[in-house]
Amino acid sequence: MKAPRFKNWFAKVPSLNGPQRRQVLDALHPAAGLDQVVALIAEIRAPGRCCPRCGNGRCYRHGFANDLQRYRCCACGRTFNDLSGTPLARLRLKTKWLAYSQVLLDSLPVRKAADRIGVHRNTAFRWRHRFLHWVKLDRPAALNGIVEADETFLLESQKGSRTIDRPARRRGGHASKRGISGELDCILVARDRDGRTIDAVTGRGALTAAQLERDLLPKLAPQTLLVSDSNIAYRAFARKHGIAYAAVNLRAGVRVRHLGNRAIHVQNVNAYHQRFKAWLLGFRRVASRYLSNYLGWRWALDGERISTPEQLLRTAVRVIYR
Template sequence: LDQAKVLDEGLSVRKAATRLGVHSTTAFRWRHRWLACPREAKAVHMAGVVEADETYQLLSYKGQPARLARQTQRAPRRRGGKAAKRGVSSEQVPILVMRNRSGETSDFVLPNTGKAALKAVLPQALADDSVLCSDGSNHLHQAAVELAIEHQAINMSAGERIRGPWHVQNVNAYHSRLKTWLRRFNGISTHYLPNYLGWFRALDRNARLRVDAVSLLALAIGPGPSALNAN
């Protein structure tokens, strides 16, 4: 239960190790063992209006063999550093977040934001009769058309924010909460990024449903993702 509370509070590895009275490497190992189920427990076949948008995290080899970082031919960054190039670049990892109006959430770490990558994940998250709503991403629109998914695009570049029931405010608010939460870790290894996304999904759902750390314990040792898709 102490480990569940540590996860519920979103502590860094160093602070978690101090709280649990163990070495930081042990705290790190425990963390990712516990996050195996939350990582996979994401919503599937979401119904209704499903908002979709990409966000980005810096590519990071933190905690990985040094040779992997050397292959990128870039100088190491300081903890929580910034990309050398402005805007979206190969230094950033795209994350597609999809969220319906009931709060069900799914996310995917993508190799890129091209049409093929999007077509591979959209069917996992969307029900046959759902309506995809985005900020007008061209690749997302192309993927939706080829998959015969109804798509409503908000023209953000023209200053459009809401058009009747169509907007992406829920998924953008989720992005904001996610980014704020991730900052405490001063950089996250891309290898473990899906674990952290699953961790935040669980925390965000728990806050919305007003449940405590015990539910994280149940999620970590429960029956598996198939029983944990909802909400």
């Protein structure tokens, strides 16, 4: 609508009656939500906007498509928008993205999430893992000071798979073997005393020193003190890499011991395990292949690190950890 026509239309707004005003507001509400999402995406991507193919930062505007400004790269000629190369590329219904971000903050299961925002349950499930794809990467660069590390285990699940490599279990079932076995997913969690946390699904069965080298060693800052239970994998790992190490013998009933003026325990990381498992119960088991997404989701919620839909959308579009 051109400016003169808009001015004439807008001048008549005060003369609308109540039902007519509600009708206008109902028509404008989705558009306002879309404008908010599009503006937020542009704000997030503008500082580092570059071509997803060649990485060149020189580009120019090249029309609109799917409600987003398109750009053409000056180097390779490729066209792209601010969602190209992100997990949210080609997702539709942008008017519902902020509402769905709030659903994730509320930790709703798939069907309840679909009912709240008015989409199909398959869409709600697909969106969940597209939104969480980069959220799980939004982690601290390093852990400092006293670093508590411990592992926890969940029964492996092939929920949703078309083919499984074992007999099906009824309602989740139980492991056929006692203790730690290849039927359990091992989740390593390390946390320093400032609350910075990293985690990893290391594989099936007992934790090994090689897995600690792969998943924990790159995240340990120099001069850290690694604290764990009496699992020999941590001792072998620390000795090999010259890391200061202390252990607490939980099996002997020792919960806390003191090393100088420092308290040695793994209570912070064990409390994190408990919060994660209690939160996970609301989803009635999750597939092992998606477990890393749920770990990232829990970390985002822990301590209200991400507390608004706008913050979550920012992280889903661009990893922002500082």
